Amino acid sequence: MSDTTREQPMTPPKLLRRLDPAISTAFACIILLLVIGSFYSTSFLSPEYLLQQLKVASFLGVIATGMMIVILLGQIDLSVPWSVAVGGMMACAAAAYGPAGEILAIPFGILCGMVIGLANGIGVAYLRIPSMIITLATNAVAQGLMVVYTGGFSPQDSATSAMRYLATGFLLPGVPNAVLIWAIVGAAAVFVLTRTTFGRSVYGIGNRERAAYLSGINTRRIVLIAFVVSGALSAFGGVLLAGYASKAAQSMGDTYLLPSIAAVVLGGTSILGGRGSYLGTVAGVILITLLQSILSVMQMPEAGRQIIYGVVIIAMLLLYGRSPANR
Amino acid sequence: MSEWRYGLNEQRGTLMAVGIFLVMFVIYVSNHPAGLTANVVQTASNKGVLLAFVAMAQTLVVITAGIDLSVGMIFILTNALASWLVLGTPLETAFGVFAVLATGLACGALNGLIVIYGRLQPIVATIATGAVFFGIALLLRPFPGGSVNEDLADMMTGRIFGVIPSSLVALVAIVLLIWVPFSRSVLGRAAYASGSSEVAAYMSGVPIRRAKFMAYTLSGLLASIGGLFLTFFTYTGEAALASGNAYTLFSIASVVLGGVSLFGGKGSAIGAIFGALAFRTIGDLLFVFDFDPLWQPLFQGVVLLVAVSLGAFGLFRVRNRLEWFG
Secondary structure: OHHHHHOOOOOHHHHHHHOOHHHHHHHHHHHHHHHHHHHHOHHHHOHHHHHHHHHHHHHHHHHHHHHHHHHHOOOOOOOHHHHHHHHHHHHHHHHOOHHHHHHHHHHHHHHHHHHHHHHHHHHHHHOOOOHHHHHHHHHHHHHHHHHHHHOOOOOOOEOOHHHHHHHHOEEEOOEEHHHHHHHHHHHHHHHHHHHOHHHHHHHHHHHOHHHHHHOOOOHHHHHHHHHHHHHHHHHHHHHHHHHHHOEOOOOOOHHHHHHHHHHHHHOOOOOOOOOOOHHHHHHHHHHHHHHHHHHHHOOOOHHHHHHHHHHHHHHHHHHHOOOOOOO | OOHHHHHHHHOHHHHHHHHHHHHHHHHHHHHOOOOOOHHHHHHHHHHHHHHHHHHHHHHHHHHOOOOOOOHHHHHHHHHHHHHHHOOOOHHHHHHHHHHHHHHHHHHHHHHHHHHHHOOOOHHHHHHHHHHHHHHHHHHHOOOOEOOOOHHHHHHHHOEEOOOEEHHHHHHHHHHHHHHHHHHHOHHHHHHHHHHHOHHHHHHOOOOHHHHHHHHHHHHHHHHHHHHHHHHHHHOOEOOOHHHHHHHHHHHHHHHHHOOOOOOOOOOOHHHHHHHHHHHHHHHHHHHHOOOOHHHHHHHHHHHHHHHHHHHHHHHHHOOOHHHHHO
């Protein structure tokens, strides 16, 4: 994580000045959660536990990265649940086809996610369908395809050893591979968003697509690419999750839609687009993961978790996510 | 343009929905092994009416250029609540029905408060309140169960004079009691105005906030009527996440099929009702043609995808490319 923060070459006073109140609130909440957790159980602050949390967070982190790029455009991607499931299930399905399938499993899973993203992108960018509608529709189609594919039963194929290694192995001693992958994805996202024309265009379109178009940006292509990237990252998250659980499941993505939106929005990215930094998303992802962890340590039933999620998101949004009063 | 042609143009979306429904229903009935009997109509109407109520709920919000992704969850929550309360003596049952409707009203009002006075984006705000509503439903019914006053349930799902499905009568009654007065009131017109151009509506001194609040609140009420009917049909309450999500999704599909513009300001709940009935009939077509039920989710997804893509035809009329970015 620290390498993503170090990416931004800023001197401390400038950093303080530019630090979004939302991001500092999110980090303050993380510290608060850790303090509360340490009262509850002494092992809460142990390095093993924190590393374990970071590993769990990295799956959400990869998925939230794609969601963030789409939200920066002022759009939303509600096809995350089945993009994740399609990624995991198709990677496992490819693995059943001999050695070539083993090698192609991960790219094939991601490719399927990109196809969903492509459908979303064409709908939003070229057909001008509101993103929340078209992504709901592609989500339903992806679900339908997977139901037909599995025949309604839970999928039987299991993950390849490469997928398991990516999700649970250790390339560097002490650092889980999943965390490493999130760091790479995050560093790439920071680079693309702050150092490339694509990134600047994303912010520009999010602020005002009409102005971006008039200043010569091919806005439709940028929007299309952003949705494809989001689909690919969701599917990649699904591949990692399938590797973590060593098999895919039909509902594996359902628990990632709300947290991924929440992580992005809690990190100070404006839901209207055009404003937000990746550091905030990192904070949001860790915040959500810690919240989930504390609730499960407290043995909160599913009902309570859902209520607390909803309330926390609305409360945080009311704190700093409100639209301007006069329109 | 003469006046009747103008009126016809205004109702084009609704008429299209009626047309799609009629065509689909004729195909459905003519291929149904039993043909057009009172029983077939009763089953079709009972299934369609549930979605029709949720679609009406969605319409009210969509007209104000918002969206309510929690309608499915209000539907599930009130179903779970009704399986506890709508029981016992007629007086207790009446109290239960009242409490369920009040809960729906309160859920809608909460959405309205957060979206309008909290100034949050309706998508995120209603996803979050939806999670809260589902959590409460899960608290009420961790496992499927409960029961309902069966006399009332049979009355609401049966037939009047052996011919007319009473659920359909209830739907018409609700339209007359809620939709017609609302759409003809000052607040209803204000809801349309704020959906079609909020700035213009604001400048003309239209009560935007009260209109939107009313729309969200009534939307909650309509979703709870749907939840009540779900309890009448199933005799139980169940906090099913998949079912709540499906109803939210289908309500959007129905609204689109019903000619209600997702950008707000255009369309009517009547159109959405026919959209819902048409969507249900399309889903059931698979059964009369003996398809594997496994294909149903895919088929409904494709119908939804095609329905939302139809709106893109408006792009061909655009002369100035800048209008793409509306």
